[in-house]
Amino acid sequence: MTLNTSGIKMSEKITFKELVELIAEQSRQSQASANSFIHELVSIIESGLKTSGSVSISGFGKFELRWMNERTGTHPQTGEEITIPAQNKVVFKPFKALREEVNKPYSYLKTRLIREEYDAVPAGFEEEENADSGKKSTRESAAGKASFGKKGKDLPTVDELLIIHDNPYFSGGKRQPEMEPSTPLPAPIVFSYEDKIAGEVQRSGSFKWSYAAAVIIALIAFMLLFFMMRDSAGPDIAQMPQQTEQPLPSPAEQPIIDRENGAAEPGAATDADTVQTEFTTDTYNVEAGQSLWTIAENRLGNPYLWPLLYQLNSNILDNPNLLPAASDLNVPRISNPDNLNSFEREQVALGYFSLYEWNRVNNPDEARYFLWAVGVFSPELLEAPPSQVNPDDLAFARNR
Amino acid sequence: MNQSELIDRLSEQTGNTKTKTKEILGNAIDVLTKQLVDGSGVSVPNLGTFSTKVNPEKKVYNPHYDAYILVPEKRVVEFTPATGLKDDVKYIGDKDE
16 A cells, blocks of 8 residues: 555555446446456557557556666675666556646645755855854855856746745645735745744755745845945844844733834934834835835835835725825834844734734635734734634644 | 557457447546545556555756755656566567567
8 A cells, every 4th residue: 555645545455356347337338348348458558568669548648668778786685686687667657637637636736946055055145144243154155156147147036936836825735826916925935034044053954945045035135235225324234133032022012113204313223132112114105006015025125024014004004905106104124134133023923913804804715824924923923812813714823 | 559559459359349449448547547546556467556656855956047946745656567567578679589
């Protein structure tokens, strides 16, 4: 019996008698004629193999002879080396229809890019990001730089692939329709933060989120740095503490977010060592064609932080999918999009929670993904939700 | 040998019309496929055993992205030829024979 890792129920192999019965039943033939039919079929396949070397059965597959050259092997019992003479091997190649039918339980799984080695990361960005941490060896930087030009060209594609793969809509066991670009979803790309942190600690580990995730992080960091330098008020990102080590404040203790429209004072750098209680915000005038997603991508450095914008601008936004053009948004300054501090994580989680509440009313089928995203940013908030949540959604969010 | 040659010979041997033969063959294939999908496999005497197995996910290098790709686990069909068939065709087309 075939071992099956994913719990698909499998019956025992059926006997030939049962097979004949099934075929007879389906063809409305007697069992005797079904039996002789199968025997004829088998003998014709064999003679076909002998005469032409291959037999195709449409909708099923192709039997083929493959000539194997002489090779050496070990005797399975004695372990001594033996010479296996050249001979034919019968191979069966299932056709596409059969392959797809058999693979159906796994068809929702997609290939994805992984980061194999730190060496493979374009170091131009990596250096900026870790300028003060000194954790990158010069050898790694040089290795990355040498091939950077080539990788840079592929970046958008890599990005797209990851986003498609990480879309929660593709992983629910069945494929869901693709999302509208204007309704970005809480996708689990945030996991790459943890990977990044763990990658610093245990570089040799077998991280599936490999190189591509690091490239995106590096890009985001670079964009953020660019914006910060332009504003000449950038906090020192390299000295940010790792957020996993900070205790997260409970949601009840969260202060009210500053919603003033006033521009931030220059030089108001975030001090990473003190507990942050509110965001320094800039005002941003929305242009036609923009969405919260694109603004989060451009201004915050990570599109998945868009609920933060929704949360901070709840006075003018109700439907998260509609963004009035020419409205003034409060855009927070965040310390480092790859390494949010506990306050920022909390706020993003609260943003996702607001989205969950909105979607619970307006889009109940997809609401649970937002609740799950809450837990990604702040497991504490998921443990103690600020208001009543649907128990099914909560179970989904906790067990996902 | 392709499908139509197979049907020709089958209908000759069983005495059924080609249409009928095609239908029965289609049904037989359906039953086999169903057994492979829902069950653990099926043995056909003198031909071999069809079974399925789940290939675990694996890491492969993709030169286009210059990166490694994680290929997810996949359920595939396996075929083990029957001993009789294997031995019968073993040296077909062997130049030395």
